[in-house]
Amino acid sequence: MLQLKDLPTPDVLAKFAIRYPDADVTAVSSVLQLLRVATDLSIALDACLSKHGLLQGRWWVLILLMREENKTSQPSILAEKAGVTRATMTGLLDGLEQSGLIARVLAKEDRRTVLINLTDAGVGKLDSVMPDYYRRIRCCMQGLDEEQRQQLQKILALINLGIPALT
Amino acid sequence: MLQLKDLPTPDVLAKFAIRYPDADVTAVSSVLQLLRVATDLSIALDACLSKHGLLQGRWWVLILLMREENKTSQPSILAEKAGVTRATMTGLLDGLEQSGLIARVLAKEDRRTVLINLTDAGVGKLDSVMPDYYRRIRCCMQGLDEEQRQQLQKILALINLGIPALT
């Protein structure tokens, strides 16, 4: 995702709206600001993860495993939940296995499947990352009171409703 | 950016909040939903661009040039405004030049700089993409009235304030 450092000023938007009458100025500026804030957030959180030697993809796999009762799952399920292809998940798991944060174990009941285990080292890694990560999220949301957080969630849900119609 | 298909349910969040007391549950769920909606939006808009044979990076360069009075700029300035490195901008411009949408012209006053011109074909490409793009944005924001759009912008600005403190 691009960082969109230079959002259009109102007069630039207005000029584009003259050339392209389909433009809904307040919709466009809202969407661009939304994309921009999300990108900046994502970059800032990436920086936090990389301080701990992690990238977003691998970190998310650790979280997904941590959610499981027995800290175990399968590559295809992890891929689905993380929103990446199975090929990409293979690569993520390769990296995590090399770092000793997960272990691959062959399943007995179906020899096609591989079970992915979060190791103690993996749990330890999360225990060192998550407090830092959560502290940062708390910090950047501290300017919003509970009502504003609910407003945000409601508005995001409304936008989300419109997304399927785009495809 | 990951697609985050599987956001934590409230009870998963609560369990994590027990292990990691720094977690601010409503902050975390707001941020995750924000990232998720933004990613989905970005993916949907990418799909729109790719129908027209464009990728986000190249398309954004065309827009930046279109904003200029004389439809001209420089690689380093474009890189800064698009939030990519100059090396990446070189690659984006290579692609656009091959498609004939921009032209490189050597500057006379400083022979280190290259002037980038949006060609007529480049303008034509924007003229075919933008109406479609704007129509989609209008469509996904149509569920929000003017007041909600303003609320969103205000809330995003508040979050944005907190981001610098993260780094």
Add this chain to the structure above:
DNA sequence: TTGACATAGTTAGCCAGCTAATTATAATGA
């Protein structure tokens, strides 16, 4: 039983970002 199909995971190769090093030109100060 066995041939067709489905599923799990991996491999190979592409692409668009990135950093670091390189080339060419300009600006500056002893």
Add this chain to the structure above:
DNA sequence: TCATTATAATTAGCTGGCTAACTATGTCAA
């Protein structure tokens, strides 16, 4: 003046996504 430093753009090589093709295993119906 000319050595040093700064700047503009590019090139080379890395990485983590992707798609498509492949291997191995399981399922199911004729």
